[in-house]
Amino acid sequence: MELSPESIRKQLDVWPVARLATQGLNGSPHQVPIVFVGLGDCLWSPVDGKPKRAGELVRVRNIRAHPTVSLLLDHYDNDWNALWWIRIEARARVLEPSEPRGDAAFQAALAALAEKYPQYEEVPLLQDSPTLLVFDTLQIRSWCASSSAA
DSSP: OOOOHHHHHHHHHHOOOEEEEEEOTTSOEEEEEEOOEEETTEEEEEOOSSOOOSSSOHHHHHHHHOOEEEEEEEEOOSSGGGOEEEEEEEEEEEEOOSSGGGOHHHHHHHHHHHHHOGGGGTSOSSOSSOOEEEEEEEEEEEEESSTTTO
């Protein structure tokens, strides 16, 4: 069974984490969990102030080289009737506006991220260089084990 469009939208609004799969520079897969918000047909994810290794993140490098990505949201439960997943194929962009305060979409994404994740009251929403990853949805696939999972 597939999730209904309404169920998919609801999960995109409330689900806390997605797994982002990118293609590495050598062709190998790279997966990492990300936080995100959905605005319109796009998903947005920050390069936030949580501790990170020095230099550009692998996901950012990979997106610059190979912008086609996949995001996975999923729910596992011991009751297999409650299982579901959503897979989003997308074209990703790295958005680093020179003046982020002047970019309305950038500001809307920041406000939505701060609202969805109260943790950003304690952790900086952006690093020194303001960067958001933008995922333009190409295709959404879903599955659920039963109508109760939807």
